[in-house]
Amino acid sequence: MITIGELAKRANCTVPTIRYYESMGLMPEPQRRESGHRAYDRGDLSRLILIRRCRDFDMPLEKIKDLLEMEGNGKPCQETVAFFETQRSAIKARITALNELDFTLSLYVNRCQSSCMQTDNGCDIYEQMATDISHADKAVASAL
Amino acid sequence: MITIGELAKRANCTVPTIRYYESMGLMPEPQRRESGHRAYDRGDLSRLILIRRCRDFDMPLEKIKDLLEMEGNGKPCQETVAFFETQRSAIKARITALNELDFTLSLYVNRCQSSCMQTDNGCDIYEQMATDISHADKAVASAL
DNA sequence: TGTGCATCCTAAAGTAACTTTAGGTGCAAG
DNA sequence: CTTGCACCTAAAGTTACTTTAGGATGCACA
Missing domain, CATH: 1.10.1660.10 (Multidrug-efflux Transporter Regulator; Chain: A; Domain 2)
Incomplete structure (x- = not known):
């Protein structure tokens, strides 16, 4: 115990x-x-x-x-397996969405590092974020 | 408006x-x-x-x-970029964890489909889940 | 034997990010 | 004119926990 x-x-x-x-x-x-x-x-x-x-x-x-x-009642398999298959789809969708987000973030970071952080010009990351409604958003929206 | x-x-x-x-x-x-x-x-x-x-x-x-x-005060870049880099690491860790989970789920599903769902033997998915503390768990535990 | 200090107990409140419900107002179409 | 949809506010509910308050217990060390 x-x-x-x-x-x-x-x-x-x-x-x-x-x-x-x-x-x-x-x-x-x-x-x-x-x-x-x-x-x-x-x-x-x-x-x-x-x-x-x-x-x-x-x-x-x-x-x-x-x-x-x-658990006790004999054959949980059908239902459990079905649930797990659903989970697998959700997981795959989530991974896709996360990859898109990562890509988008990399764009922002690169842009800042090569532009405004070097030159002391203003940073337009907020404008970018607010306007950049790319294909990624749809993936994210439907996956989450 | x-x-x-x-x-x-x-x-x-x-x-x-x-x-x-x-x-x-x-x-x-x-x-x-x-x-x-x-x-x-x-x-x-x-x-x-x-x-x-x-x-x-x-x-x-x-x-x-x-x-x-x-947003208004000049140079948000440093802080924002730092935050985004952190987010990117978290996203990558999360993706790794999700891939491991997907793999583990696929093992369960395959096993059920090729064994208990065919043969009418009892299903040991619960025992599997309860004992299968693989490397995946550590990844998951640290990533989430 | 005392005395800390970690671990345990219960009950209740707090957390994040919303969603849902209840009860009511405004407005356009048939 | 009434039906139905979009809007309003305030408050309570949701999920999966975590945190807090106020004590009791267990165990190693002096």
Whole structure:
């Protein structure tokens, strides 16, 4: 049996986060020591790691709850796989959008470095940003 | 002069978002018609688009506010460029993390599709997720 | 045995960036 | 003239946490 602090360390999250998951019904109410301190076992750790992993995929807590409740009942695969495929699409779209943003940022930075930061002319980065509604925006808008 | 609905459409955001920005001091209090309806001009549109663009870069509203306040005072470049460089690093890290997540998801999906979804054996996706603490996790943990 | 100091407890409030709701006004078209 | 859409304000709700307040516990060290 391990403490909540240990559990947090091993699952790479904070102590209040674990208590929060408990209050939301994602983590079970654990056993307690005489002192009242929570005592967790290996199963709790697995469950918490699973939750964190799903959160890495931006799965909302409600969905994770559903998934965890499905866990016992035979064939969660169809639904889980479908959800994961959806997540993969979202991830790809997000990557595309981020690449576009990175490109746009590089333009701004380069322009500043080669122009206004050298010459003491005024900087027009704000005008650029406000007017530069490129194809990137549509990608971003639809992906996020 | 355009309505708030028009402005929202052109800046690709919602009407309440604009009112929210106003309440946060990012958008100025606009002129009003006799009816009390807000009336915006071209400058307001530029400003809003600039704000949205910064939000695309995940710049927090407070930072955007600072930037907008710097706008008049000569040389915002140094600070802005530094911020953008930081954002670019964050974006790159995020892309790396997302690629790892996508890869991990593809493993799960492939495994289900070639195994339990074919054979009616039980699905071990949850066990996989709970135990598979690969190198990806560290990347994710540090990038987000 | 005391005495710090980290860790634990609960309950409640705060955070970011919006969205949603409730209850009402203005305006153009049929 | 009434139907329906866009607008108004103020307040509460959302998600996934984090932070704070005010105590209790556990453990190493003198």
